[in-house]
Amino acid sequence: MSSAQDLRKRIKSVTNTQQITKAMKMVASARLRRAQAKAKSTEPYAEKLGQILTNVSATLEPEVLASYPLTAVREVSRTLYILIGADKGLAGAYTSNLIKYFAQETREKAPDTYETITVGRKPTDYLKYHQYPVTNSHVGFSDKPEYSHAKQIVDEASKLFLEGEVDEVILIYTHFVNSLTQNVTSVKLLPVVTEPHHEGELNELYIYEPSEKTIYDQLLPKYLEITVYNALLQASASELGARMTAMTSATDNAGDLISSLNLEYNKLRQAGITNEISEIVGGANALQ
Amino acid sequence: MSEGKTMHLDVITPDKNAFSGEVKFVVVRTELGELGILPRHADLVAALEIAPLRIDLPDGTRQFMANFGGFMEIKNNVITIVTPNCELPDEIDEDRAKRAKARAEERLKSRNADIDFHRAELALQRSLLRIDVKHKV
Numbered sequence: 001m002s003s004a005q006d007l008r009k010r011i012k013s014v015t016n017t018q019q020i021t022k023a024m025k026m027v028a029s030a031r032l033r034r035a036q037a038k039a040k041s042t043e044p045y046a047e048k049l050g051q052i053l054t055n056v057s058a059t060l061e062p063e064v065l066a067s068y069p070l071t072a073v074r075e076v077s078r079t080l081y082i083l084i085g086a087d088k089g090l091a092g093a094y095t096s097n098l099i100k101y102f103a104q105e106t107r108e109k110a111p112d113t114y115e116t117i118t119v120g121r122k123p124t125d126y127l128k129y130h131q132y133p134v135t136n137s138h139v140g141f142s143d144k145p146e147y148s149h150a151k152q153i154v155d156e157a158s159k160l161f162l163e164g165e166v167d168e169v170i171l172i173y174t175h176f177v178n179s180l181t182q183n184v185t186s187v188k189l190l191p192v193v194t195e196p197h198h199e200g201e202l203n204e205l206y207i208y209e210p211s212e213k214t215i216y217d218q219l220l221p222k223y224l225e226i227t228v229y230n231a232l233l234q235a236s237a238s239e240l241g242a243r244m245t246a247m248t249s250a251t252d253n254a255g256d257l258i259s260s261l262n263l264e265y266n267k268l269r270q271a272g273i274t275n276e277i278s279e280i281v282g283g284a285n286a287l288q
Numbered sequence: 289m290s291e292g293k294t295m296h297l298d299v300i301t302p303d304k305n306a307f308s309g310e311v312k313f314v315v316v317r318t319e320l321g322e323l324g325i326l327p328r329h330a331d332l333v334a335a336l337e338i339a340p341l342r343i344d345l346p347d348g349t350r351q352f353m354a355n356f357g358g359f360m361e362i363k364n365n366v367i368t369i370v371t372p373n374c375e376l377p378d379e380i381d382e383d384r385a386k387r388a389k390a391r392a393e394e395r396l397k398s399r400n401a402d403i404d405f406h407r408a409e410l411a412l413q414r415s416l417l418r419i420d421v422k423h424k425v
Contacts, residue, residue, distance in 0.1 A: 042302045048370045052333060052361050147302055147372065206361075209334035210319045218335050219359065222372070229302060 004272070007265040011258060018254035024090065025247035031143065032179060032240040039176065039233040046226045053223050055206065056216055057194035064213075069162050070220045071192045079114040080135070080157060080166040081105070082189070082228075084173040084235040085123035087142040091239055092246035094174065094182070095122040101184040102172055106132075115166065117156060119232070135160070143236050150229035154221065161190045173231040174238035180245060182238040189227060192220060294346050295327040299353070299369045306374040307353065313344035314367060316360055325367065332362040336371065338413045340421050352377060354421040356414060377422055385418035 002010075057065060065071055085098050102123075106114055115135045118124040120142040127134050136156060141149050157169045169190040174182045208215055297314060299307035314325045317339035341355040358371025392412035396405065 038303070041304055044305065045300045045302045045370060048300055048361075048368055049359075052359055052370065055361075056333060207330055207332040209323065209332060214319065215333055215335045215359070222359075226302065 004265060004268050007261060007268065011261045011265065014254050014257050014261065018251055018258065021247045021250040021254060025244055025251055028240050028244040028247060029179075032237060032244055035143070035233065035237040035240050036176070039230070039237050042226065042230055042233060046230050049219070049223055049226055053194070053219055056208075056212060056219060059206065060212060060216065065194060068216065068220070070158065070190060070224075071194055073191050074167045076167045077113065078166045079109070080160055080169045081114060081116045082153065082157060082169065082171045083116055083118045083120075083123045083127070084171070084231055085118065085120035085142065086235075086239045087121045087139055088243075089122060090246060091243040094239055094242035094246075095120075095126070097182075097184050098172065098174060099123060099126055101186070105170075105172070105186070115160075117153065119153070119235075143239055145229070145232035145236055147225070147229050150225050150232055153228050154224045157189060158221070158224065171228065171231055173235045174242075176234045176237040176241060179241040182241055187227070187231070189224060192223070293327055295325075295329070296366045297343065297369070298367070299341075299355075299371065299374050301371055301374050306371075306376070307343070310346055311343050311367075312346050312348075313342075315342035316355070316369070325362065328365055329362050329367075331364075332360070334360045336360055336369070338410070338417055340417065340424065341369070341374065352421050352424045354380060354417050356417070375418070375421070377424070380418045380422050382419060382422050385415045385422070389415035389419065 085095050115133045118137040121139045124137040160166045171189045172186045175185045294310040297311045317337045318334045336358050341353045343351045354375040356373040361368045392408050395408040
């Protein structure tokens with residue numbers, strides 16, 4: 001049984017913790033709204049770009065398509081995983097879900113058949129500590145990604161792919177559904193999967209300026225960039241959502257703890273008073 | 289479409305819809321040169337250069353935007369420009385563009401092997417475009 005003084009101290013410290021988690025919750029929810037809006041505003045861009053890509057690739061012959069280095073399908077002997085996680089913790093199971101997914105993916109693979117590019121301090125630290133092959137890592141922007149970051153990641157990944165270091169690139173990130181639900185998903189970034197040309201089917205006729213090939217050459221990297229950018233934005237919204245949920249439950253738990261501590265403290269205090277009174281009464285009776 | 293005299297233009301960037309509305313005439317620049325588009329143009333896909341984008345509105349006003357590359361698709365009298373960035377003259381900070389221009393020029397002049405010429409070249413193009421569009425107003 002702890003003394004009243006100990007209880008007072010604990011109540012004070014839990015109250016302080018609650019104030020901190022409450023503030024973090026508020027910050028996360030304000031930033032979540034912004035991140036969500038940003039993720040939403042890139043949607044039309046990504047959609048339209050994907051549409052143009054599909055249209056253009058539908059008009060190209062399969063042989064022509066196969067000649068593009070970024071769409072070349074090779075036998076997979078090495079895989080590059082791009083992991084998008086958080087820089088900071090205190091976001092519940094956000095990072096551990098991501099890592100669990102990644103571990104599941106690579107469980108049956110020998111360590112020399114894959115490499116990783118990580119985004120965010122948390123997954124980077126984890127993978128390095130557990131001696132996974134980390135080729136490169138990007139930290140410092142997990143909750144506020146910019147287009148240039150996506151460009152950089154795409155440049156690195158496509159360089160590895162074009163040099164033949166890896167035969168496929170898989171992007172693992174957390175898809176934002178709502179602030180309570182976030183799903184870890186993976187998409188194959190490279191080689192780019194395109195719709196094949198259908199023989200005899202009347203493809204939509206476009207004039208190409210300057211030529212299909214030039215457009216396709218410029219379109220593919222842009223498409224990759226927006227895919228990664230979108231993943232970064234989804235991940236940042238998920239991170240903030242996970243943090244908000246975690247901090248909400250932390251605040252609630254702290255509240256529960258404070259009330260139970262208060263109850264115990266009051267009981268103790270009351271017991272003390274009762275004790276004193278009975279002592280006084282006992283003493284007074286003894287004098288009579 | 290109002291009597292086939294206008295067409296719809298959407299300018300989409302990753303951050304926002306930079307423009308959306310009916311227009312009378314649009315001029316873009318592709319690798320092969322300037323391309324003027326009137327309503328009811330044939331379906332087309334084009335890769336755009338870093339160049340001013342001219343938009344003539346139905347009421348006769350002419351508007352310029354700084355367009356930083358991207359693609360244009362025309363389909364059923366709807367033009368969609370998908371671009372990494374597109375700025376209105378009001379959004380352009382001329383002083384900043386001038387500083388960027390000076391910086392890029394200095395880099396290109398220095399002939400130092402360490403610098404990325406392609407990047408400096410693009411930075412110069414972007415700053416020139418911003419200044420150009422700002423002055424067209």
